[in-house]
Amino acid sequence: MSLLNVENLCIDIPGTRGTLHAVRGVSFHVDKGETLCIVGESGCGKSLTSHALLGLSPRIAKVQAAALSFDGTDLRKLRERDWQKLRGLRLSMIFQDPMTSLNPSFTIGALLTEVYRRHHPASAAQARDRAIEILQKVGIGNAEERLAQYPHQLSGGLRQRVMIAMGLICGPDLLIADEPTTALDVNIQLQILRLLQDLKRDMGLGILFVTHDLGLVARFADRVAVMYAGRIVETAPVAELFAKPCHPYTRALINCIPVPGKTQPGAPLGAIPGVVPSLIGPQQGCAFRDRCTHATPLCASRLKRQQDGGSHVYECHYTPEETAA
Template sequence: MSLLNVEDLCIDIAHPRGTLHAVRGVSFHVEKGETLCIVGESGCGKSLTSHALLGLSPKVAKVEAAELSFDGTDLRRLKERQWRGLRGLRMSMIFQDPMTSLNPSFTIGALLQEVYLRHHKASRAEARAHAEEMLRKVGIANAGERLNQYPHQLSGGLRQRVMIAMGLICGPDLLIADEPTTALDVNIQLQILRLLQELKQDMGLGILFVTHDLGLVARFADRVAVMYAGRVVETAPVQQLFERPCHPYTRALINCIPVPGRTLPGARLGAIPGVVPSLVGPQSGCAFRDRCTHATPLCSTRLQRRRDSAEHVYECHFTPEETAA
């Protein structure tokens, strides 16, 4: 049994011009000890999907799924009290911007202790000792002094490490990281990725990593789910995805990445023409068809699901050989 199973997840939001179909038929799974990266451009539904897994969808959103389960627990049937017992303890999340996610009115120690005390019967002294140990574990020096500081007194990289410590302080089985390196410079990004890799190996975590950066995906993922316009259009082990991308959108994304030694300074970078289609109102066919050079009238009528290998699945009417030709 997989740690997390998502089958046919749909998220609809009421809109003045109709229904916004923000997430449409998304399916994936996460195993214990593996990292699944969800990748796609802004607005494709990555964050809405990750928030739905923790019952954090906005009230205006209608969430439905054929299956939404965590370690055998049906998440669709949980009441808010049950969610509070699960969030932070067995499932936790690193949010996108630590500056807005950490309460500026509380010290780092108070924020970490609150999470620990919510799920464990312990004294404040025990919770503080555990918080200090967790800060050391995520690579923060002078951890005892940092507990007395406020979020604004820390650098962006340290704030992100505090967010990771907060997510891991109760020893969860699944960590959801929603673009945790977006606001950080490249060196700090690599430090955070190495830290997550080490913690995954030490704690046996399953990680769902949400990003728009294929460079991070290549370094960090075990498997990849590519999202476009609310749908997962391709899922594959990371090496297979980069060696043999099957969906035209995946190939277009990869072609936009500058290649050291091949992309000359000042050369024109790759780009995907057109814009993401509106998801308001009835939807049919492949959403990428208006930006795809291989589209035919068939692409507007229905979706075609293909399997390139046992673990490599994509939605396209054509094989990679046909579209390459």
């Protein structure tokens, strides 16, 4: 059984212009010890999906799912009291911007020990020892001294490591990382990815990694789910996805990446024409059809789900061979 199982997740947000269908029938699973990367451009519904898994959707949002379970627990039936017991203990999240996610009024030590003592009957000294241990585990030197510092006294990379430490201090089974390397330079990004890989290996974590960077996906993922306009349009093991992308949107994303040795200096980079369609009001057919060079009238009428091998699934009426021809 999968650690996390999501089937037909829909998130609708009512507004003055109509209902925004932000997430439209999303399905995926994450196994223990596996990294699933959800990749897509800004505004496609990645963060809303990850927040729904922790019961953190906006109050105005209407969240529905055929199945939404974590290790056998039906998350749809949890009350806020139950969520507070689960969040941080077995299901944790690294938020996108540590500067706005860490309370600037509290020291690093206070933030970490509060999380630990909320879920464990530990003394202040025991919680402090655990905080030092987890800071060292995420690669922060002089851990004891860091406990007395405030978030603004740390660099961006250190703040991100503190966020990871907060997510791991109680030893969760699943870690959701919502674009945790967005504001970091390339060297720090690589350090954070290596750290998460080491922690996954040592702790047996399942990781749901949300990003818009295909370069990170290639380095870090076991499986990839490509998201566009509120839907997952393709899911595959990472090697298969890059070797044979089947959905036109996935191919377009990959074509936008410059390839060392192939992309000539000064040559124009790949781009996807058009804009993302509005998700307000009724939705039908493939949302990518207006930007797709292979679209036909059939694409506007309905969706078609196909398989390319056992675990490579995509939503398109046409195979890569047909669109190439």
